Amino acid sequence: MATNAQDIDAFVDRKYDAGFYTDIEQDTAPPGLNEDVIRLISGKKKEPEWLLEWRLKAYARFLELREPNWAHVEYPPIDFQAISYYSAPKSDADRPQSLDEVDPKLLETYEKLGIPLEEQKMLAGVAVDMVFDSVSVHTTFRDKLAEAGVIFCSFSDAVIDHPELVRKYLGTVVPTTDNYYAALNSAVFSDGSFVYIPKNTRCPMELSTYFRINAMNTGQFERTLVIAEEGSYVSYLEGCTAPMRDENQLHAAVVELVALQDAEIKYSTVQNWYPGDEEGRGGIYNFVTKRGDCRGARSKISWTQVETGSAITWKYPSCVLKGENSVGEFYSVALTNNLQQADTGTKMVHIGRGTRSTIISKGISAGRSQNAYRGLVRIAAGAEGARNYTQCDSLLLGDRSAAHTFPYIECKNPSAQIEHEASTSKISDDQLFYLRSRGIKQEDAVNLIVNGFCKEVFKELPMEFAVEAQKLLGISLEGAVG
Amino acid sequence: MLEIRNLHAEVDGNEILRGINLDIAPGETHAIMGPNGSGKSTLSHVLAGRDGYTVTAGTVHFNGKSLLELEPEERAGEGIFLAFQYPVEIAGVNNVYMLKAALNGVRAYRGEAELGAVDFLKLVKSRVKAVGLDESLLNRPVNEGFSGGEKKRNEVFQMSVLEPRLAILDETDSGLDIDALKAVAEGVNALRDAERSFIVVTHYQRLLDYIVPDHIHVLSKGRIIKSGGKELAHELEARGYDWLTSEAAA
Numbered sequence: 129m130a131t132n133a134q135d136i137d138a139f140v141d142r143k144y145d146a147g148f149y150t151d152i153e154q155d156t157a158p159p160g161l162n163e164d165v166i167r168l169i170s171g172k173k174k175e176p177e178w179l180l181e182w183r184l185k186a187y188a189r190f191l192e193l194r195e196p197n198w199a200h201v202e203y204p205p206i207d208f209q210a211i212s213y214y215s216a217p218k219s220d221a222d223r224p225q226s227l228d229e230v231d232p233k234l235l236e237t238y239e240k241l242g243i244p245l246e247e248q249k250m251l252a253g254v255a256v257d258m259v260f261d262s263v264s265v266h267t268t269f270r271d272k273l274a275e276a277g278v279i280f281c282s283f284s285d286a287v288i289d290h291p292e293l294v295r296k297y298l299g300t301v302v303p304t305t306d307n308y309y310a311a312l313n314s315a316v317f318s319d320g321s322f323v324y325i326p327k328n329t330r331c332p333m334e335l336s337t338y339f340r341i342n343a344m345n346t347g348q349f350e351r352t353l354v355i356a357e358e359g360s361y362v363s364y365l366e367g368c369t370a371p372m373r374d375e376n377q378l379h380a381a382v383v384e385l386v387a388l389q390d391a392e393i394k395y396s397t398v399q400n401w402y403p404g405d406e407e408g409r410g411g412i413y414n415f416v417t418k419r420g421d422c423r424g425a426r427s428k429i430s431w432t433q434v435e436t437g438s439a440i441t442w443k444y445p446s447c448v449l450k451g452e453n454s455v456g457e458f459y460s461v462a463l464t465n466n467l468q469q470a471d472t473g474t475k476m477v478h479i480g481r482g483t484r485s486t487i488i489s490k491g492i493s494a495g496r497s498q499n500a501y502r503g504l505v506r507i508a509a510g511a512e513g514a515r516n517y518t519q520c521d522s523l524l525l526g527d528r529s530a531a532h533t534f535p536y537i538e539c540k541n542p543s544a545q546i547e548h549e550a551s552t553s554k555i556s557d558d559q560l561f562y563l564r565s566r567g568i569k570q571e572d573a574v575n576l577i578v579n580g581f582c583k584e585v586f587k588e589l590p591m592e593f594a595v596e597a598q599k600l601l602g603i604s605l606e607g608a609v610g
Numbered sequence: 611m612l613e614i615r616n617l618h619a620e621v622d623g624n625e626i627l628r629g630i631n632l633d634i635a636p637g638e639t640h641a642i643m644g645p646n647g648s649g650k651s652t653l654s655h656v657l658a659g660r661d662g663y664t665v666t667a668g669t670v671h672f673n674g675k676s677l678l679e680l681e682p683e684e685r686a687g688e689g690i691f692l693a694f695q696y697p698v699e700i701a702g703v704n705n706v707y708m709l710k711a712a713l714n715g716v717r718a719y720r721g722e723a724e725l726g727a728v729d730f731l732k733l734v735k736s737r738v739k740a741v742g743l744d745e746s747l748l749n750r751p752v753n754e755g756f757s758g759g760e761k762k763r764n765e766v767f768q769m770s771v772l773e774p775r776l777a778i779l780d781e782t783d784s785g786l787d788i789d790a791l792k793a794v795a796e797g798v799n800a801l802r803d804a805e806r807s808f809i810v811v812t813h814y815q816r817l818l819d820y821i822v823p824d825h826i827h828v829l830s831k832g833r834i835i836k837s838g839g840k841e842l843a844h845e846l847e848a849r850g851y852d853w854l855t856s857e858a859a860a
Contacts, residue, residue: 557661562698565658566712566768567686567719576711580702580751 157214163187166315169214173284173319176291186304186314193308199471200500200532201440203413206378213316213349276332278362279324283351286322293324297355301384301421301448309380309442310417313349317382320351325360325391334590336365350381356391358424363394365593377402379438380415389424389451394432396589397445398597401437406495408467411439418445419475422454422483430457431474432588434597439468444502446475449483449511456485459585463601464497464529473503473534478514478544487518490582493529500532505548509540516545522552523581525574575601611636611807612776617668618832619656626652628832630668634776639808641818641843644829645851650811651695653829654780657809658692659685672776686712687719689775693765693782700752705764706734708752709771716772737770741797759790766797777801778809783817795820815847830855 157168166187170180195206273280279290286294304314325331356362379401385393395418404411414437420429431445447456458474476485485505493499505516522531533550555577563573578601579586586594617630626649634640642650656663657670659682670677672688680688700708714724725733738745743763753761762782769777779798783791798821802808810821818826818840826843828836828851836842836854846854 556698558698559700561658561660561682562694562700563708563712564682565660565686565692566708566772567683567716568708568711569683569715570681572711572715576703576708577700580700580704583702 157212159210159212161208161211161213161316165213169316169318172214173287175287178295179287182299182304183315183317186311187316189305190308190311190315193311195308196442199442199502200498200534201442201469201471203440203469206413208312211378214318272332276329277326278329278331279322280335281322283317283320283322283353286353290322290324293355294322294353297353297384297386299384301386301419302382302417307417309415310382313351313380313382313417317349317351320353320381322352323354323362323364325356325362327357328359329357330360331362334363334365336367348377348379348381350379350383352381352383354383354385354393354395356385356387356393356427358388359390360388361392363396363590365396365398365590367398367400367593378413378415381417383416383418383445385420385429387420387422387424387427387429387451387454390426391424392428392430393420394430394590395420395445396593397431397433397435398589398593399433399435399437399441402439403437403464403466403468404439406466408439411468412437413440413442414438415440415442418443420445420447420456422447422449422451422456422480424454425451425480426453426455427451428455428457430459430588432457432459432585433461433472434582434585434589434601435460435462435470435472436601438470441468441470441472443472444474444504446477447485448477448479449485449514450479451483452480453482453484454480455483457588458485458487458489458503459588460489461492461582461585461597461601462490462499462501463492464494464499466495466497468495468497470498471500471502473501475504475506476516478505478507478511478516481510481512481514483511483514485514485516487516487520488584489518489520490585491520491522491531492525492578492581493522493531494525496528498530498532500534502534502536504536504538505546506537507539507541507544507546511541512543514541514544516547518546518548519584520548520550521581522550523578524552524554525578611673613669613671615669615671617653617656617670618666619652619663620666621652621663625666626663626832627656630829630832630834632827632834634807634809636775636807637802637804638825639802639810639821639823641810641812641821641823641826642829643812643815643826643843643846645855646813648829649832650813650829651780652832654692654778654809654811657685657778658682658690683715684719686772686774687716691769691772691774691777693762693769693777693779695781695784697753697756697761697765699754699756701754703752705750705752706748709734709768712768713771733771737767740800741767741770742793743767758785759787759793762786762790762794763797766794766801770797770801773801773806775805776807776809778811779821780811781813782810783812783814791817792820815843818843828854 157165163184166183170183302310304311323335354364385395387393401412401414422429429447435441445458449456456476462470462472464470473489474487487503489501491499491501501520503518507514520533524531531552535548537546539546555574559577560573563576564570586597589597612634614630614632617627619627630653644650665678675688677685710730717724741763747760753764756764782794810823823840826838826840827834
């Protein structure tokens with residue numbers, strides 16, 4: 129079966145489809161990181177004094193921290209002084225009120241991506257808050273959401289319009305001191321999304337944000353804050369692609385979720401950032417801190433992610449289960465190809481009594497990529513009757529890729545139940561031959577098997593995203609996914 | 611329909627098939643019997659196009675086409691079906707969904723239009739009854755958690771949907787109790803007609819009580835050492851293989 133490994137390699141080696149570059153005039157800060165730059169960012173955004181103080185404190189902390197090196201990834205040192213920390217589309221000065229006023233080049237970009245705004249507007253049930261580089265340029269469906277009392281806006285707008293909410297919750301899930309990249313983000317974050325769901329409200333539509341990275345040498349430092357008040361429910365969808373380019377780009381986002389009593393937050397991500405070329409040149413560095421706080425009793429936070437992009441991924445969407453009987457879930461598909469490196473997983477921190485968590489992780493490695501699952505399950509002394517179930521499966525394509533699993537379990541309560549299952553498999557010659565002998569072409573057979581492998585995660589995605597996710601796997605594995 | 615001439619094949623440098631000659635006409639059922647290690651399964655796999663076997667000499671023609679040059683999926687398109695001795699489990703892949711991909715793959719190869727979901731389900735419903743497969747297995751992952759009998763029945767069910775011109779049953783009787791064996795045989799017999807041919811590979815005569823062949827061939831050390839009618843099976847049952855293999859050696 130010597131030919132098969134090569135055949136598989138041949139069709140996982142598909143070119144990145146969303147690679148193009150838009151030439152738009154940028155309002156960009158000179159490269160460099162210092163207090164003046166932070167003051168510039170804060171000033172550009174007309175932020176209140178307390179937020180500037182908060183940023184400066186984070187920056188002071190950042191200077192004391194060291195870049196983490198425990199992840200199973202390798203990359204040349206990042207020169208933080210070579211990065212420009214602020215970039216906004218020029219039209220920011222005069223915000224467009226309708227599509228007609230939006231820079232046509234911008235719209236063109238989205239059309240190339242297959243997400244024209246016009247269509248997005250018609251996609252009933254989906255509001256789109258787009259982030260182009262650092263500033264949100266368009267928000268739709270805001271009126272309908274406002275009727276329900278839901279706030280869904282750019283982070284900058286929230287700082288101006290709802291300062292009390294931002295001040296109350298910002299940094300309470302991921303403190304500025306949390307880690308190196310979180311501290312950096314806190315100091316220089318540009319924009320992001322803000323969501324507030326009032327008490328006993330079911331958000332009337334899925335909320336989605338399309339992120340895109342477009343400016344040379346501009347780090348992206350998104351900040352997202354989602355607050356679900358008592359008894360509320362929201363499903364948030366995040367998806368991203370990026371244009372092809374040569375420079376490595378750093379992306380260090382922070383996402384904070386707060387679920388109060390009986391509230392539920394479902395946060396889904398489909399990530400397709402530029403992974404670099406076959407030699408690993410030019411891909412995005414994705415160093416993200418995502419964490420949810422199940423603050424109230426019976427609250428629930430679910431992370432679902434499908435990761436196919438980025439040169440390096442360092443990402444552990446986590447749940448802190450403080451409320452009694454609160455629930456945390458993590459469903460993940462991470463696909464790496466060529467020289468991509470992914471070190472991703474989750475942390476489930478059980479603090480409250482009767483808290484439960486589920487972790488389903490599916491890693492697919494192709495080419496010469498490195499795919500690591502890293503997960504922590506921590507049961508605190510007071511977490512009486514806590515339960516965790518972890519299932520961690522790896523699938524290898526070809527014979528030059530690698531899968532790693534690093535599970536950490538810390539249990540301080542004897543009544544807790546923790547289960548961990550792990551498997552590593554290759555697409556077997558037997559399976560391929562079986563399907564081919566039935567009349568299914570080899571690449572379709574591979575897609576069938578890979579999709580079957582990911583099924584438990586895909587079924588957790590909202591319908592419209594499940595389709596997108598299969599499409600992305602198809603891009604990485606070539607051919608339509610069955 | 612199928613013409614095998616002087617077929618030689620090896621695995622990892624060991625010659626397993628050493629000059630097979632076999633002709634099968636439309637509508638005929640041929641049984642291939644023989645002791646363990648005689649090359650029965652190798653012959654099945656070489657015909658279906660499995661990687662890992664090197665054909666060193668000989669030809670195989672199927673309806674005039676040179677079979678050995680085709681990929682496994684192309685052979686399926688030409689109408690060859692292999693019922694596996696050990697059907698493979700595929701996690702997460704829905705049984706009936708896989709079958710739809712297979713049927714439409716075969717149809718595309720033949721230049722036929724794709725079968726839509728409604729027509730396909732109609733076809734599936736009628737076939738699933740005919741082979742007595744538990745309907746609840748249709749939407750389970752392919753062969754996952756199936757009993758031995760269910761797996762074999764699933765093979766026959768797939769065969770009934772794909773309607774091959776030549777079906778190769780590779781030790782379909784292995785691991786089946788007598789009731790399951792009868793059920794599988796009934797399913798196979800229902801598919802026999804004047805056009806469709808079968809190669810029934812088996813170690814035991816038992817299966818041939820239920821799927822009665824037109825011809826029986828005894829394979830030993832990679833060659834057909836004896837061919838005969840269905841009565842040969844009973845002779846083998848009574849006398850074993852030894853008298854034939856020693857005869858061939860002499």
